[in-house]
Amino acid sequence: MKVKLNDVAKAAGVSPTTVSRVLNNRGYISEKTRKKVKDAMEELNYYPNEIARSLFINKSFLIGLIFPTTSNPFYGQLIFHLENICESLGYKVLLCNSQGREDKEKTYLEMLQRHQVDGIIAGAHNTGIEEYNTPNLPLVGIDRYLSKNVPVVSSDNYIGGKIATQLLINKGCQQILHINGPSSLETPANLRRKAYEDVMIANNLNPIAYEIGEDIIKKVFDENPGVDGIFASDDLIAANVIREAKERNINIPIDLKVIGYDGTDTTRILLPELTTVQQPIKEIAETAIKLLMKQINSTESDFQLETILPVELIEGKTT
Amino acid sequence: MKVKLNDVAKAAGVSPTTVSRVLNNRGYISEKTRKKVKDAMEELNYYPNEIARSLFINKSFLIGLIFPTTSNPFYGQLIFHLENICESLGYKVLLCNSQGREDKEKTYLEMLQRHQVDGIIAGAHNTGIEEYNTPNLPLVGIDRYLSKNVPVVSSDNYIGGKIATQLLINKGCQQILHINGPSSLETPANLRRKAYEDVMIANNLNPIAYEIGEDIIKKVFDENPGVDGIFASDDLIAANVIREAKERNINIPIDLKVIGYDGTDTTRILLPELTTVQQPIKEIAETAIKLLMKQINSTESDFQLETILPVELIEGKTT
């Protein structure tokens, strides 16, 4: 069947230990035997069994990633960077699409623990899942409070929401609405809405926020015929708003101004005219990994509990 | 440290074997001891070590996925479905973003083998990497010939290309160009271009194809002032074409008609007006997994070597 360390040893006429030494560059080995062994490995097309190795060293070099779906451009891009950085550090990535379902997320969480992952990065929009308390495992949340003492990384949602709302006000909008995704109160992303409400009130305007759902966009327009500004909590919602507006022959940006949130590469290509608040996705990924590695490589817990990264306004033609 | 099977055994006052039996529902156990064991597992918050288990049963329930990037909406959606189906079958997914780089892909391929994955699904646009010949491992390619005898799944690229080109011709375009992605001659995706060329020639038109690259879109317009139809080999390219056209004040669809390829959920939301050839992404994923499982679960190689799934034209407002 599969060629193993022992086979290499036999072929090279040395002991398994020697092969292991060559493999891991440990201890003293004569150049001659080293070459013999290397040749044998080449010859037999040998790959060390990482599973056996993990079992022994009690470390898997596996990181679990739990996000709603790679299909969403924000998560897709975020996961791309996360995987990328992991790879550069010698870690591999176990991917989990929770689809925002609490049951799936719990199952995944258990599965990852069974597989002895060295850490987990999660970002979904579920309410506090208590299972995140139990595992004595390095954890990092992205835009998401997982549990007490689990560090969170997010873009500056509050400032982002403020910038967005303020922009609409500055551009002269009178009736500004907010539509947010399926976010519970426990995610930092909800600060986008909070900021919207604060800014509206500070400007003596009436905040009206909708949560996305079946036919919500139509409802928004039906219920607010005078709407002239919409701050959508992500770019996909913004795109849906734009489409509905077009169908109703509402002129953007003259009669209605729309601003989104995320500013992924994909959005910038497919809908470049959209004004949006761009998240520093790569930096979020870098920070998350850094925080995770800190936990993995040390026992002290002196890491920053909440990291907030700056956002950037990208003005397009929809405002 | 981590609680293991032995700890549970001790706590329950039974042997490790019995615990293992309870865990796997094998052999006869009295209800009483079963309960004792289950309680102990609960008590100690025990999770079986899947690594040790994999080592013994010589199966990891891991599937490797090698694609250029989850950031691209097509791959993002494809990977979403692949992971989803794997999960439903009890398999976990190791994610690899090859970024279309041959060196990365080779490294990943080796890494996956070291990790004893039960199979690999790959779809990137690299030229034949010979390493795909060596591993005696279940493999499936998506839109990509990995090696002799490795099954390939793809959308009907030829028909898709034909439909796209024919549509432009039917709509009265005279100077139709094609822009394709960085595809080598060895991928089925290249049939999109082949079909374009065939249809053009069959209609006594002159086929001109560009391959995407730095400032290619501008070049396309500069070199072909009379262009009135463009078939882009994916939606992102189509989006770039549309943007450039807008900047040049070229009216779409009146002066220029554009059609893309892929029709991902994300594109449909962000750029719903784009006419495109939609790939059956979910079906591609299902077929790929089915072919992989067939290889995993049997030694015979009676599987279909090439599966081609039908595409669908989605007419938007850009044609």
Next chain:
DNA sequence: TTGTAGGCGTTATCAG
């Protein structure tokens, strides 16, 4: 510089 022995956590085999 190299080899031998034991164990990482689990499971299958074979007794009892």
Next chain:
DNA sequence: CTGATAACGCCTACAA
């Protein structure tokens, strides 16, 4: 019905 034992493939003492 339950328990002891060996083994999965590798690595680290400890010996030689």
